[in-house]
Amino acid sequence: MEISRTTFKQYERLHLSGEIDLHNSSVLRETLLGLLGGGEHVLVDFTQLAYIDSSGIAALVESFNVAKKQSLEFKILGATGSPLQVLELTRLVSVFPMVENEHNL
Amino acid sequence: MNAHYGDRQVLHNVNFSVAEGEIMVVMGGSGSGKSTLLKHLLGLQKPSSGSISLLNQNIAELGRKQMMALRRSMGVAFQGGALLSSMSVGDNVKLPLRENTELDENTIDIMARLKLELMNLAGFEDLMPAELSGGMLKRAGLARAVIMDPKILFFDEPSAGLDPVTSVELDELILQLRAALNMTMVIVTHELESAFKIADRITVLFDGEVAAMGTVEEIKNSSDVRIQNLINRKPRDKVVDADAYLQRLTAGGT
Numbered sequence: 039m040e041i042s043r044t045t046f047k048q049y050e051r052l053h054l055s056g057e058i059d060l061h062n063s064s065v066l067r068e069t070l071l072g073l074l075g076g077g078e079h080v081l082v083d084f085t086q087l088a089y090i091d092s093s094g095i096a097a098l099v100e101s102f103n104v105a106k107k108q109s110l111e112f113k114i115l116g117a118t119g120s121p122l123q124v125l126e127l128t129r130l131v132s133v134f135p136m137v138e139n140e141h142n143l
Numbered sequence: 144m145n146a147h148y149g150d151r152q153v154l155h156n157v158n159f160s161v162a163e164g165e166i167m168v169v170m171g172g173s174g175s176g177k178s179t180l181l182k183h184l185l186g187l188q189k190p191s192s193g194s195i196s197l198l199n200q201n202i203a204e205l206g207r208k209q210m211m212a213l214r215r216s217m218g219v220a221f222q223g224g225a226l227l228s229s230m231s232v233g234d235n236v237k238l239p240l241r242e243n244t245e246l247d248e249n250t251i252d253i254m255a256r257l258k259l260e261l262m263n264l265a266g267f268e269d270l271m272p273a274e275l276s277g278g279m280l281k282r283a284g285l286a287r288a289v290i291m292d293p294k295i296l297f298f299d300e301p302s303a304g305l306d307p308v309t310s311v312e313l314d315e316l317i318l319q320l321r322a323a324l325n326m327t328m329v330i331v332t333h334e335l336e337s338a339f340k341i342a343d344r345i346t347v348l349f350d351g352e353v354a355a356m357g358t359v360e361e362i363k364n365s366s367d368v369r370i371q372n373l374i375n376r377k378p379r380d381k382v383v384d385a386d387a388y389l390q391r392l393t394a395g396g397t
Contacts, residue, residue, distance in 0.1 A: 060246070060292075063246070064245075067250060091292040092254045092290070093244075093254060095257060096254045097250060099253050099257075124324065127319050
């Protein structure tokens with residue numbers, strides 16, 4: 039997994055790539071909670087993400103909950119393939135604000 | 144591989160491979176060797192000859208630590224759920240994560256609830272196993288088996304003891320798990336309807352031998368009388384060896 043960070047409109051945009059699993063999901067969790075702790079709106083970019091397991095999904099769920107409590111925006115951008123199927127399987131597509139592409143923001 | 148219980152050979156030249164992301168269903172009647180095969184695949188018993196490779200590792204050559212590492216990539220859902228009776232459902236499901244990872248407890252809680260939601264067991268995490276029905280125990284066992292998103296899932300008789308609606312839902316769930324997580328699955332069952340719905344390929348065992356292996360259509364169209372009898376639920380023809388029968392009745396033995 040690789041995480042890089044840019045700014046897009048009002049969001050801190052996290053570009054995720056590769057695979058997120060039990061071995062590295064804690065890095066994602068700490069990054070997300072750190073951004074939210076700093077009061078940032080977060081856009082999690084799935085465009086280059088090949089795989090995310092339940093521990094990665096749990097990090098997103100926890101972070102989204104924190105964002106809601108702090109009235110911060112938290113959106114997932116460009117989920118396709120296996121990551122989208124995981125979000126569908128867990129019915130989280132109806133929980134997370136999902137955005138197909140950045141033109142919709 | 145071959146397997147024996149004492150002098151009695153129970154698996155004869157069983158040979159098959161399962162591709163990544165494939166669902167292989169192992170079918171056969173009672174006493175066909177399905178459970179014995181599963182025990183060998185899990186490394187609980189060693190073949191008397193031959194070898195078994197999981198994720199490109201010959202399990203006979205693995206030491207205890209290596210086998211434990213391999214088992215972290217495997218999930219096993221036992222027929223009756225096999226939950227620890229002294230722990231709540233939630234703690235049972237979380238156990239593999241607590242034992243094998245250093246994930247934050249918040250992450251573990253959410254992962255367990257995600258899996259319980261998938262199994263339609265939301266809100267049951269604080270109950271004890273004794274308070275669940277047979278179908279719920281099976282689903283809780285499956286939640287625990289997939290809590291670490293294993294690369295390979297072994298599932299013993301997923302549909303046994305379930306009502307038809309729950310059984311169909313479980314079949315759907317198995318297919319969704321494979322689609323979303325690309326899990327490789329070896330599923331032992333004697334439920335034809337379920338096998339035909341979920342299998343990419345089916346291995347049919349008879350008397351410890353592979354009688355047939357192929358896609359659902361190939362198995363359905365098999366010319367093997369034993370397989371057609373299995374599909375059409377006809378009893379096996381019992382050929383009587385008069386001398387052997389008399390010997391068994393008068394002197395015992397097999």
